[in-house]
Amino acid sequence: MYRTHNCGELRKENIGQRVSLCGWVQLKRDKGGMIWIDLRDRYGITQLAAEAKSTDESVVKTIDELGREYVIQVTGEVIERYSKNDKIPTGDIEIKIEDIKIFSKSETPPFTIIDNTDGGDELRMKYRYLDIRRNPVKNALMLRHRVAQEIRKYLDGQDFMEVETPYLIKSTPEGARDFVVPSRMNPGEFYALPQSPQTFKQLLMIAGMDRYFQIVKCFRDEDLRADRQPEFTQIDCEMSFVEQDDILNIFEGLTKYLFKTVKDVEIDYDFPRMPYSEAMEKYGNDKPDIRFEMLITDITKDVQGKDFVVFDSADYIGGICLENGIEYSRKQIDKLTDFVKTPQIGAKGLVYCKYNADGTFKSTIDKFYSQEDWKAIAEKMEAKQGDLILILAGAKERTLHGLSELRLKLGNELGLRPKDTFAPMWVVEFPLLEFDEESNRYHAKHHPFTSPFDEDIKLFDTNPGEIRAKAYDLVINGVEIGGGSIRIFDRDLQAQMFKNLGFTKEEAEAQFGFLMNAFKYGAPPHGGIAFGFDRLVSLFGGSDSIRDYIAFPKNNSGRDMMIDSPSAISAAQLDELELLLNPKGKE
Numbered sequence: 001m002y003r004t005h006n007c008g009e010l011r012k013e014n015i016g017q018r019v020s021l022c023g024w025v026q027l028k029r030d031k032g033g034m035i036w037i038d039l040r041d042r043y044g045i046t047q048l049a050a051e052a053k054s055t056d057e058s059v060v061k062t063i064d065e066l067g068r069e070y071v072i073q074v075t076g077e078v079i080e081r082y083s084k085n086d087k088i089p090t091g092d093i094e095i096k097i098e099d100i101k102i103f104s105k106s107e108t109p110p111f112t113i114i115d116n117t118d119g120g121d122e123l124r125m126k127y128r129y130l131d132i133r134r135n136p137v138k139n140a141l142m143l144r145h146r147v148a149q150e151i152r153k154y155l156d157g158q159d160f161m162e163v164e165t166p167y168l169i170k171s172t173p174e175g176a177r178d179f180v181v182p183s184r185m186n187p188g189e190f191y192a193l194p195q196s197p198q199t200f201k202q203l204l205m206i207a208g209m210d211r212y213f214q215i216v217k218c219f220r221d222e223d224l225r226a227d228r229q230p231e232f233t234q235i236d237c238e239m240s241f242v243e244q245d246d247i248l249n250i251f252e253g254l255t256k257y258l259f260k261t262v263k264d265v266e267i268d269y270d271f272p273r274m275p276y277s278e279a280m281e282k283y284g285n286d287k288p289d290i291r292f293e294m295l296i297t298d299i300t301k302d303v304q305g306k307d308f309v310v311f312d313s314a315d316y317i318g319g320i321c322l323e324n325g326i327e328y329s330r331k332q333i334d335k336l337t338d339f340v341k342t343p344q345i346g347a348k349g350l351v352y353c354k355y356n357a358d359g360t361f362k363s364t365i366d367k368f369y370s371q372e373d374w375k376a377i378a379e380k381m382e383a384k385q386g387d388l389i390l391i392l393a394g395a396k397e398r399t400l401h402g403l404s405e406l407r408l409k410l411g412n413e414l415g416l417r418p419k420d421t422f423a424p425m426w427v428v429e430f431p432l433l434e435f436d437e438e439s440n441r442y443h444a445k446h447h448p449f450t451s452p453f454d455e456d457i458k459l460f461d462t463n464p465g466e467i468r469a470k471a472y473d474l475v476i477n478g479v480e481i482g483g484g485s486i487r488i489f490d491r492d493l494q495a496q497m498f499k500n501l502g503f504t505k506e507e508a509e510a511q512f513g514f515l516m517n518a519f520k521y522g523a524p525p526h527g528g529i530a531f532g533f534d535r536l537v538s539l540f541g542g543s544d545s546i547r548d549y550i551a552f553p554k555n556n557s558g559r560d561m562m563i564d565s566p567s568a569i570s571a572a573q574l575d576e577l578e579l580l581l582n583p584k585g586k587e
């Protein structure tokens with residue numbers, strides 16, 4: 001037997017027992033003939049002690065050899081500690097070392113394995129197995145495990161069946177590029193890794209499984225950010241004989257259950273539901289952070305016609321109102337102006353107006369707007385004396401995006417987005433289609449299996465951009481945690497959808513014939529949702545980076561720094577796959 005206890009387990013009650021522990025040497029201290037060792041494993045840290053003169057000579061010799069991260073076994077008696085450590089649960093006791101064995105030695109680790117390490121991101125990713133020994137990473141993985149277990153418990157309790165779906169499939173249209181895998185047995189042909197199990201979960205409904213879930217890897221080849229990884233995990237679900245409300249209720253229930261069991265946060269109200277159009281108008285994006293107000297007001301009609309060409313030539317003019325913002329200094333406002341001019345926002349400038357305490361207005365465009373004009377604008381925006389009005393103008397979508405970013409930035413600066421306050425909500429009534437200028441055609445906003453509102457189907461021929469979808473997103477604190485939809489289950493409607501998305505009959509048949517075919521054999525009305533598992537866990541953990549919650553994440557260029565992947569494959573492998581490389585930019 002290697003050990004009788006783990007390193008987080010022993011307490012006062014164990015004093016007098018002879019125990020064996022195994023673990024890693026965190027630290028060794030030698031003070032005038034007394035030696036202390038902190039022994040670490042997943043469960044905690046236990047202090048070991050030896051007095052050189054009363055300990056067996058060979059044991060002292062082994063202790064002398066020990067360095068950081070050596071893996072050892074120690075046997076000895078549990079004794080009461082002279083100076084207790086109330087910061088760790090084992091802080092009342094220590095082990096008087098009687099015997100010690102080194103299992104394996106360690107080189108000096110490339111960074112120190114402590115909570116606030118000296119290792120940079122890339123180095124820690126290269127040695128992720130060492131990074132995971134650190135409490136913050138270990139705790140993040142433990143949190144992830146706990147959330148996964150609670151999800152299974154809840155969904156199992158609601159009759160969801162966990163079914164695995166294949167990874168070697170063909171393209172699923174979730175809007176990203178596919179990762180492809182060449183097939184040796186079918187030369188010249190490729191599998192695609194699933195962007196999601198979408199089509200399979202729908203087939204499981206046709207197969208009569210009624211309620212399905214899976215905590216599953218999805219693969220999307222897209223540009224990476226802090227909250228994106230090329231492979232990520234979804235809590236993927238599908239249900240039969242349901243309407244939108246049924247799905248929202250079950251998954252609102254799951255969300256509340258997780259908040260309660262994982263965070264001990266009770267949410268005792270119904271999540272607000274906001275149509276997409278309202279989210280866009282008031283918050284400038286489809287994942288509003290409703291922890292704070294500072295809503296956007298459309299003032300296009302109110303400010304045009306005063307000979308200010310910037311406004312007169314703009315498609316849209318909108319403003320936000322910063323409470324008590326007149327105290328903002330010139331320098332602070334200049335900074336905001338610089339911010340809206342950054343390429344990712346792309347505004348030409350920021351117009352502002354101070355609503356002074358004495359009821360007068362002072363703006364950057366006083367030449368064009370009188371005090372009365374401002375009074376009317378302030379009224380429309382519900383501004384109060386002391387407020388600072390900030391205005392952007394330009395193309396509608398871009399300007400709303402700019403106002404949204406400005407609002408979030410101010411929210412951060414003013415401490416209006418505390419990490420321990422949670423504001424869940426549903427965004428509903430998404431548009432079914434969105435027009436893509438580049439390809440000059442409509443794309444599915446969610447995916448092509450999403451059902452339109454019944455009463456909007458007639459708009460397919462006249463105004464496809466206006467069709468609303470039975471689609472919904474769960475948003476918490478401005479983060480899209482999940483999304484789903486009621487699906488089309490009628491073959492003809494699905495065919496019409498493909499047609500509207502620009503698929504020829506043949507293309508639709510080649511790509512989705514299997515699903516259309518299945519619709520011939522009795523398809524139940526169905527719908528589903530998928531939560532981003534990594535995002536949900538990082539929200540619970542209080543970090544903006546999903547990487548912290550993934551055991552072996554990839555860096556911003558999609559590389560696994562530890563195993564050094566992707567990497568070239570051998571000529572023999574290429575040959576076997578009948579592949580020839582055709583590198584870009586080379587003759």
Ligand code: ASP
Nearest residue numbers: 196198484485528529530
């Ligand atoms: N497959 C969808 C996604 O990955 C989720 C769903 O519609 O259930 O976003």
